[in-house]
Amino acid sequence: MSIDLSLDRIRKLLDLLPPYTRPTIHVAGTNGKGSVCALVSSILTASSPPFVVGRFNSPHLVSVLDCICIDNAPVSRDVYSAAREQVERTDRDHGIAASNFELLTCTALLIFERAAVDVVVLEVGMGGRLDATNAVPDHCILVSALTAVDLDHQAFLGNTVEAITREKAAIARPGKPFVIGPQLHAEAADVARSVVEAVGAVYVPPARVKAMDEAREGDHAPFVAGCEAPPPRSVQIDMAAFADSVCADLPLHGEHQLANLEVAAGIISALLTYPFGQNSGLKFHSRITRATLARGILNTRWPGRLSYHVVQLAQPPSERQHSRRMTVLADGAHNPASASALADYLLDILKKAPSDSPRRPLALTYILALSHSPPKTPAQTLAPLFALCEHIPQGRQVRIGAALLRFTPPEGMPWVRPVPPSEMRTAIKSLDVTTSSDLELWPGSNTPLPEENDPTRTLEQALQWAATRQGDREDALVVVAGSLYLVADFYRLLDRLGQAQGIWGAN
Numbered sequence: 001m002s003i004d005l006s007l008d009r010i011r012k013l014l015d016l017l018p019p020y021t022r023p024t025i026h027v028a029g030t031n032g033k034g035s036v037c038a039l040v041s042s043i044l045t046a047s048s049p050p051f052v053v054g055r056f057n058s059p060h061l062v063s064v065l066d067c068i069c070i071d072n073a074p075v076s077r078d079v080y081s082a083a084r085e086q087v088e089r090t091d092r093d094h095g096i097a098a099s100n101f102e103l104l105t106c107t108a109l110l111i112f113e114r115a116a117v118d119v120v121v122l123e124v125g126m127g128g129r130l131d132a133t134n135a136v137p138d139h140c141i142l143v144s145a146l147t148a149v150d151l152d153h154q155a156f157l158g159n160t161v162e163a164i165t166r167e168k169a170a171i172a173r174p175g176k177p178f179v180i181g182p183q184l185h186a187e188a189a190d191v192a193r194s195v196v197e198a199v200g201a202v203y204v205p206p207a208r209v210k211a212m213d214e215a216r217e218g219d220h221a222p223f224v225a226g227c228e229a230p231p232p233r234s235v236q237i238d239m240a241a242f243a244d245s246v247c248a249d250l251p252l253h254g255e256h257q258l259a260n261l262e263v264a265a266g267i268i269s270a271l272l273t274y275p276f277g278q279n280s281g282l283k284f285h286s287r288i289t290r291a292t293l294a295r296g297i298l299n300t301r302w303p304g305r306l307s308y309h310v311v312q313l314a315q316p317p318s319e320r321q322h323s324r325r326m327t328v329l330a331d332g333a334h335n336p337a338s339a340s341a342l343a344d345y346l347l348d349i350l351k352k353a354p355s356d357s358p359r360r361p362l363a364l365t366y367i368l369a370l371s372h373s374p375p376k377t378p379a380q381t382l383a384p385l386f387a388l389c390e391h392i393p394q395g396r397q398v399r400i401g402a403a404l405l406r407f408t409p410p411e412g413m414p415w416v417r418p419v420p421p422s423e424m425r426t427a428i429k430s431l432d433v434t435t436s437s438d439l440e441l442w443p444g445s446n447t448p449l450p451e452e453n454d455p456t457r458t459l460e461q462a463l464q465w466a467a468t469r470q471g472d473r474e475d476a477l478v479v480v481a482g483s484l485y486l487v488a489d490f491y492r493l494l495d496r497l498g499q500a501q502g503i504w505g506a507n
Contacts, residue, residue, distance in 0.1 A: 006130060007130060007132070007134060007135050009096050009097065009098045009099070009102055010098060010102040010105065010106065010132045010135045011135050012094070012096050013087070013090060013091055013094075013096050013098050013102065013103075013106055014106060014109070014135055016090050016094060017086070017087065017090060017106060017109075017110055018110065018113055018114075019113075020109045020110075020112075020113055020136060020137065020140065021113065021140065022054065022109075022112050022113060022116075022117055022118075022119070022120045022140060023118070023119050023120070023140060023142050023282065024119070024120045024121075024122050024136055024140045024141055024142060025040060025119065025120070025121045025122065025141075025142050025143050025144075025145070025267060026122050026124070026133065026134075026136065026141055026143070026144045026145070026171050027040075027121070027122065027123050027124065027144075027145045027146075027147065027263075027267075028124040028127075028128040028131075028144070028145070028146050028147070028168040028169070028171050029124075029145075029146050029147025029148055029149060029168060029181070030147070030148060030149050030150040030164070030168070030335070030337065031147065031148050031150060031256070031335070031337050031338050031341070032147035032148055032181070032256065032259065032260040032263070033123050033124065033147045034057050034123055034302065034305070035252060035257060035260040035264075035302050035305060036145065036147055036181075036260050036263045036264045036267070037055055037057055037121045037122075037123045038055075038072075038252075038300050038301065038302040039252075039260065039261060039264035039296075039297065039300050039302075040121050040264050040267050040268065041053045041055045041069070041072055041121045042072060042296045042297070042299045042300040042301075043264065043268055043288070043292070043293055043296030043297065044118075044119055044121075044288075044296070045071050045072055045296065045299075046292050046293075046295040046296030046299055047287040047288050047292045047296070048287055048289070048292050049287060050071075050287075051118040051119050051282070051287065052070065052071060052115070052116075052117045052118045052119075053070070053071055053072070053117060053118065053119050053120070053121060054068075054069070054070050054108070054111070054112035054115065054117040054119070054120040054121070055068075055069040055070075055072070055120070055121045055122075055123075056068055056069075056105070056108040056109075056112075056120070056121070056122050056123060056133070057069075057123045058101070058104070058123060058125045059125075059410060059484065059485075060410075060488075061303060061304055061484060061487065061488050061491065062488050062491045062492060062495075064080070064104070064411070065077060065080055067104070067108070068080065068107070068108045068111055070111075070112075070115055070117060072301070075111055079111060080107065080111070083107045083110045083111045083114065084103070084107045086110065087103055087106045087107050087110060088103060091103060099132075101125055101132055102132045105125070105132040105133055105135075106132075109136070118282060119142070119282070122136065124168070124171060127164075127167040127168060128167050128168040128169065128170050128171040129166075129167050129168075129170030129171070130167075131171075133171075134170070134171050138173045138174065138176070141173045141176050142176070142177075142270075142271060143176065143177045143178070143179065143204075143267050143270045143271060143274070144171050144172055144173060144176060144177070144178045144179070144201065145178065145179040145180075145181065145263055145266070145267050146165075146168055146169055146171075146178070146179070146180050146181060146192055146263075147181045147259075147260065147263055148181060148182065148183055148184055148188075148256075148259065148337070149161060149164055149165045149168055149183060149184075149185065149188040149192075150164075150184060150185070150335065150336075150337040161185045161187055161188050161191075162187050162188070162191050165187070165188045165191040165192055165195075166191055166195055168192075169191065169192040169195035169196065170195060170199075172195055172196045172199040172201035173199065173201055174199055174200040174201060175200060175201070175202065176201055176202065177201070177202045177203075177204045177270040177274045178196045178201040178202065178203055178204060179204045179205075179206055179263055179266040179267055179270060180192045180193065180196070180203065180204075180205070180206070181206050181259060181260070181262060181263035181266070182206065182259040182262060182263075184337065202274070204266055204269070204270045204274075205266065206259075206262035206263050206265070206266035207237050207238060207239035207240075207261075207262050207265035207266045207269055208237070208238040208239075208262065209235050209236070209237050209238075209258045209259075209261045209262045209265065210235065210236045210238075211233055211234070211235055211258060212234040212235060212236050212247070229253075229307075229308035230253065230308070230349075231249075232249035232250055232251040232298060233249065233250045233251075233253075234247065234248075234249055234250075235247070235248055235249070235250050235258065235261065235297075237261070237265050237293075239265050239266065239268070239269040240269050240273055241268065241269040241272035241273050242269075242290055244290070246265075246290045246293055246294055247294065248293065248294035248297040248298060249294070249297070249298045250297055250298075250300075251297075251298060251300060251301075252300060252302060252305065252306070253306040253308075253345060254306050254341055254342075254344070254345040255341075255344060255345070255348070256341045256344075257306075261297070265293075268288060268293065271284045271288070272284050272285060272288060303330075303487075303491070304330050304331065304332045304484055304487040304488075304491070305331055305332060306329060306330075306331050306342070306345060307329070307330045307331070308327065308328070308329055308330075309327075309328045309329075309330060309494065309499075310325055310326070310327060310328075311325070311326050311328050311463065311478075311494065311497075311499060312324070312325045312326075312497075312499065313326070313460070313463055313464060313467060313497075324467045324470075326463070326466065326467055326470075326476060326478055327476065327477055327478065328463075328478045328479075328480060328490070329477060329478070329479045329480070330479075330480045330481075330487045330490055330491075331479065331480070331481045331487070332481070332483060332484035332486075332487045333381075333481045333482065334370070334371060334381065334482060334483050334484065335373075335376060335381055336376070336380045336381055336383070336384065339381050339382070339383075339384040339385055339481070339482075340384040342384070342385065342479070342481060343384040343385050343387065343388055346364075346385075346388060346479070347388060347391055347392075350362075350388075350392060350393060350396055350398065351393050351396075360473065360474060360475050361397040361398070361399065361471070361473070361474045361475070362396070362397065362398045362399070362474065362475045362476065362477065363399050363401070363469045363470045363471070363474050363475070363476045363477075364388075364398050364399065364400050364401070364476075364477055364479070365400075365401045365402070365403065365465075365466040365469055365476070365477070365478045365479070366385060366400070366401070366402040366403070366479050366481065367402075367403045367405065367459065367462045367463070367466065367478060367479065367480045367481075367486070368382070368385075368402055368403065368404055368405065368424065368481060368482040368486070369404075369405045369406055369407040369418055369419070369482050369483045369485070369486035369489075370382075370418065370419040370424060370482045370483055371407075371416055371417070371418065371419065371483050371485070372417050372418065372419050377427070378419050378423055378424050378427035379427040379428075379430055379431060381482065382424065382427055382428060382431070382482075383431055385481070386400070386428060386431050386439075387431075388400070399438060399440070399469070399474075400438070400439055400440075401439070401440035401441070401442065401466070401469055402428065402439070402440070402441055402442070403441075403442040403443075403462035403465060403466065404421035404424045404425055404428075404441065404442070404443075405421060405455065405458055405459060405462060405486065406418040406420070406421065406455055406458070407455055407483055407485035407486040407488070407489050408454075408455045408456070408485060408488070408489050408492075409485070410485055410488075416485070418483070418485075421443075425441060428441070440469070442462060442465045455489050456489050456490075456492050456493040456496065459480075459486075459489050459490060459493055460493055463478065463493075466478045
């Protein structure tokens with residue numbers, strides 16, 4: 001692995017580039033920080049009049065362009081190339097030897113400065129204290145925030161939740177508000193508070209979010225092939241900035257998104273309640289209202305996180321049907337915590353079958369790829385998905401299958417490599433919950449996966465196999481998960497098939 005965490009190089013590089021002056025919201029965490037950034041960006045662009053918002057997320061999904069957005073749309077190739085060329089030339093001329101992520105971060109900051117955006121929403125890449133994004137000057141920071149912390153990237157951040165929390169919470173800035181989101185581990189909240197207090201930042205609690213439409217039997221059961229995504233979920237938000245509750249519709253799926261919304265609304269509340277001095281010209285109070293907040297939440301799009309897609313694949317001539325529409329749920333669950341969140345969501349929708357008709361059998365097909373990321377093991381990430389077998393509601397017949405693939409390695413990140421499908425197969429078979437002979441794996445043990453230069457071609461084969469698993473009297477759901485890099489391959493495939501419209505949405 002060629003990652004050298006340090007702020008020395010990027011600080012030198014930033015000193016040689018046009019000064020960065022944009023008011024910035026900085027978000028760290030293990031899981032959920034991208035969703036929080038998407039929510040905050042959408043809320044700010046829905047304000048009246050709207051703010052011009054720059055957003056930097058990492059890693060990118062399909063193209064490097066989609067990690068640098070202005071008003072929720074990826075920047076153009078020309079804008080990116082011009083800024084990148086200046087950053088690389090400066091790095092080269094002064095012998096700084098910045099890392100690829102440092103170059104990318106500087107490119108994003110330069111683009112936002114050139115565009116004179118009103119506010120930047122900046123997602124930490126990895127960790128916090130030594131992450132390249134933490135080189136942004138203190139005077140630019142409006143609010144910092146921490147989403148849920150869990151074990152991940154231990155080789156760089158520490159082997160305990162406490163150690164990882166210290167690294168991530170170290171983005172706190174003196175005198176600036178810091179929102180600590182709901183934590184899975186009590187020690188994470190305590191450690192984060194201690195870091196915030198030591199730095200002299202101002203602790204801000206998250207908002208309180210309550211789901212208002214307790215699901216009824218028959219709601220949100222997206223199993224019939226070709227169905228649309230479930231509708232948004234009605235929520236009530238209580239935050240310090242408003243005397244009355246805010247009612248909104250949340251389009252991001254999963255219980256964990258309620259916690260992410262609590263962080264996002266906490267950030268907005270801090271913008272409205274904290275005296276920002278030189279940044280008061282942004283007029284947050286007059287531009288962000290309860291109505292614009294609700295509109296921004298409803299407009300939020302965050303592809304690859306419990307995202308529903310209807311895919312139509314051509315079938316071989318031998319098939320009776322010439323095409324088949326399938327419902328695909330794409331989720332970049334890449335560690336045990338995010339895999340557990342995905343499994344919880346699947347179990348939730350498994351409980352919701354139409355009450356006025358018999359419960360039809362379900363063919364549930366996972367299409368999986370994993371990143372090699374020790375000490376995290378494939379079995380630890382996959383276990384929650386296959387533990388589903390133990391918790392399926394009584395009377396619900398579910399046939400589980402899994403296609404095991406590789407993903408396209410991301411450009412400029414040589415340390416990221418896929419786990420071989422054979423290792424995933426071994427990990428799955430080692431799980432006690434998968435001893436049932438009903439589990440189907442693709443490719444079969446005696447039919448090794450052919451070598452493919454384009455993993456999207458293999459992914460298409462896996463989808464074809466998933467389509468064959470659905471019987472005439474069965475419902476079906478395909479879940480593409482295990483890595484955002486596999487989700488990126490899925491979106492590239494949709495683009496090649498001409499079915500990529502609407503992935504990014506439009507606010």
